[in-house]
Amino acid sequence: MDTGPTQEASRLATLNDYGVLGSPPEKEFDRIVALAAAFFEVPVALVGFTGADQHIFMARQGFEPCYVEKALSFCADTVARGELLEVPDTLVDPVYRDHPLVRATPSIRFYAGAPLITPDGVAIGAVSVVDYRPHPPLTTAQGEVLRHLASMAMDYLARRRLLDIRRAALKLASSMPDAIVCTDQDRRITFWNQGAERLTGVAMKQAMGQPFAALFGEALDRALFKPGEDGSAPAGPIANRSGFLTLPDGGRCPVEVSSTTWASESHFQRGFVIRDVSQRQSMQNRLRYLRDYDRLTDLPNRSRFLEQAQYALDRDQPVTVLKIGLGNFKAINSSLGMAVGDAVLREAARRVSDAVPPGSLVARLSGDEYGVLLEGDTGTDAAALCDTILKQLSAPYRVRGFECHLSACAGMASSAGGNDAPDCHDLLKRALLALQAAKQEGGSRALWFSEDLGDRAEQRHRIEHELRRGFGDDHFAIYFQPQVSLSSGRVIGAEALLRWRHPQRGLLTPGSFIEVLEASDFALRVGDWILETGCAFAAEQRARHADFRIGINLFACQLRDADLVEKVAALLARFGLPAAALELEITETTILEADEEVLDALFRLRDLGVRIAFDDYGTGYASLSLLKKYPLTRLKIDRQFVTGLVSNRDDLAIVKAIIGLGQSLDLEVIAEGIENEEQALLLLQLGCTEGQGYWFSKALAREAFPA
Numbered sequence: 001m002d003t004g005p006t007q008e009a010s011r012l013a014t015l016n017d018y019g020v021l022g023s024p025p026e027k028e029f030d031r032i033v034a035l036a037a038a039f040f041e042v043p044v045a046l047v048g049f050t051g052a053d054q055h056i057f058m059a060r061q062g063f064e065p066c067y068v069e070k071a072l073s074f075c076a077d078t079v080a081r082g083e084l085l086e087v088p089d090t091l092v093d094p095v096y097r098d099h100p101l102v103r104a105t106p107s108i109r110f111y112a113g114a115p116l117i118t119p120d121g122v123a124i125g126a127v128s129v130v131d132y133r134p135h136p137p138l139t140t141a142q143g144e145v146l147r148h149l150a151s152m153a154m155d156y157l158a159r160r161r162l163l164d165i166r167r168a169a170l171k172l173a174s175s176m177p178d179a180i181v182c183t184d185q186d187r188r189i190t191f192w193n194q195g196a197e198r199l200t201g202v203a204m205k206q207a208m209g210q211p212f213a214a215l216f217g218e219a220l221d222r223a224l225f226k227p228g229e230d231g232s233a234p235a236g237p238i239a240n241r242s243g244f245l246t247l248p249d250g251g252r253c254p255v256e257v258s259s260t261t262w263a264s265e266s267h268f269q270r271g272f273v274i275r276d277v278s279q280r281q282s283m284q285n286r287l288r289y290l291r292d293y294d295r296l297t298d299l300p301n302r303s304r305f306l307e308q309a310q311y312a313l314d315r316d317q318p319v320t321v322l323k324i325g326l327g328n329f330k331a332i333n334s335s336l337g338m339a340v341g342d343a344v345l346r347e348a349a350r351r352v353s354d355a356v357p358p359g360s361l362v363a364r365l366s367g368d369e370y371g372v373l374l375e376g377d378t379g380t381d382a383a384a385l386c387d388t389i390l391k392q393l394s395a396p397y398r399v400r401g402f403e404c405h406l407s408a409c410a411g412m413a414s415s416a417g418g419n420d421a422p423d424c425h426d427l428l429k430r431a432l433l434a435l436q437a438a439k440q441e442g443g444s445r446a447l448w449f450s451e452d453l454g455d456r457a458e459q460r461h462r463i464e465h466e467l468r469r470g471f472g473d474d475h476f477a478i479y480f481q482p483q484v485s486l487s488s489g490r491v492i493g494a495e496a497l498l499r500w501r502h503p504q505r506g507l508l509t510p511g512s513f514i515e516v517l518e519a520s521d522f523a524l525r526v527g528d529w530i531l532e533t534g535c536a537f538a539a540e541q542r543a544r545h546a547d548f549r550i551g552i553n554l555f556a557c558q559l560r561d562a563d564l565v566e567k568v569a570a571l572l573a574r575f576g577l578p579a580a581a582l583e584l585e586i587t588e589t590t591i592l593e594a595d596e597e598v599l600d601a602l603f604r605l606r607d608l609g610v611r612i613a614f615d616d617y618g619t620g621y622a623s624l625s626l627l628k629k630y631p632l633t634r635l636k637i638d639r640q641f642v643t644g645l646v647s648n649r650d651d652l653a654i655v656k657a658i659i660g661l662g663q664s665l666d667l668e669v670i671a672e673g674i675e676n677e678e679q680a681l682l683l684l685q686l687g688c689t690e691g692q693g694y695w696f697s698k699a700l701a702r703e704a705f706p707a
Contacts, residue, residue: 015050015124042130050070052070055075078126085112109131110133127150179200181196183270219246245274308361309427325435327406327409327439328406332344355392386412412448467513482705493548496552530552535577541705559586568605578609614634628665637658668689
């Protein structure tokens, strides 16, 4: 037998696996050595195992030493050979005649040994017989008897090993947190660990012998056992099957079950690992909730809404989407606080949910927008439903001692199913476009999507793309329209006006693109560039005119920029401009959407000395109270009133009122759109001292501005 280092290491590992060395004496081994000594009529019989350096005797008769050095052991040679070793007379045997144990005490003359071989074919020990006188060679029958005694010893070791494994397994099973349960062919409990006690509340003594169904419920019993299962028809293995067990108190607990079956000739048993997955399931449900639901309103979120819409579309179901937006919510949130705002959003969610028919899905799509999904032929008039929802949302909200009033608009889009149906994202986009159109028309209004809305959206997208590219390619320019003293005609300042040198359409004024630009994500960068360019131009002009000022229109996003004041201060310092040389123009729309942070920024700018002009005053919905609330220094009379000033009594009355209001509030006044001398003279007579318009000059490029 090959006994190289690798094989020897493997043999020693196998020996260790049987746990022989260091164990107490075994009666079974004692019986074997007694049988061997009697049968072979020898004084010495041994059962031993070969370790790394010694052959150790676990049972011996007629021999005192407990071990022999491996190099001197006849038994170790038997193990190394892996087959029967027989030496009838050592003194005549060429291998052993000079052996120390032959020439000296104990003077062995006869040896015969059979190896103990594991089922895997590894020799770990030997059953040996020894005499101090020679013997005739063993007969075939005697050799078989010695081998049989070695097999008896090995069988005992194998049984003992299995018993040790079973004890360890039972100990492990008893301590496992999962329920470990075994049943016989009659489905009665034969093993019950502490995990099973914890899971069911039933002690082991009470559980043993009980039917499986009595402890875990009929539902789990039916799920795990075949109908009519008996000892002749065991079920196959089960891996991670989900189910519910019925607890003694009537409650239900989600479990995951794995099982296997082992059988003998007469019966079989089944072992179950039953794991309580309630905590894991709770965590999964929580994660699913966080993924699919809005925590503020408990409504499904945008992702869940789109998922359900696509599921309906994939089944060729007619689908209608309503997208509902609240008006004036931002003002409530900023003025009354987020706690009130959150309560309003929850109440709005409840009102929408109460208004829709059963089976509809209501979701919170974004901050103050909700979605309603109507699937199939619901028989619901979507427009009538929208009217109902909008009325409900427009009713007063009484929250935390406040009464809040909101408006609401809705956009509607539908798909009739079929191959040409849009996907969920397109359908929601259509509803959004309809909602935006409804908001632009004003009031509480609901509109259906039309192809015209889609065309306009595509046009806006195209314009935005061209604007982005144009800004990057330096196709934007700033023109300057002179502002003059109406009494002297002297240039006292200019308004910076944005122009776009379009590669195909030529020089474009803001009316054709400003709405798209202001809504884009690069509007702030454009606004900052206009500020910088305007300040640089003012610095050039002040070298000629010491009191020259520049007027610059601000985008809404600039007013919301937390760094606006610092940017303005840095530009003034960079170009050496006094703060009074810069006049920032804001519109009514910008003011109406402003919050406390915007108001604070305007006051900080005014504290620097920067002028604040109210552009296009009188054209919108701004109230007189805003003139007191905001730190204004100038009112600008819109061109539409100047155009009809000479011929229209109403326009004349409005212009008089604006000039009088400015004088009363100590605000400067300037008129836009002056196109003839008569308008200029009349404005001067009414008390307006400054103006701009084509009568004086159109907007000019930087290099063409009059010296």
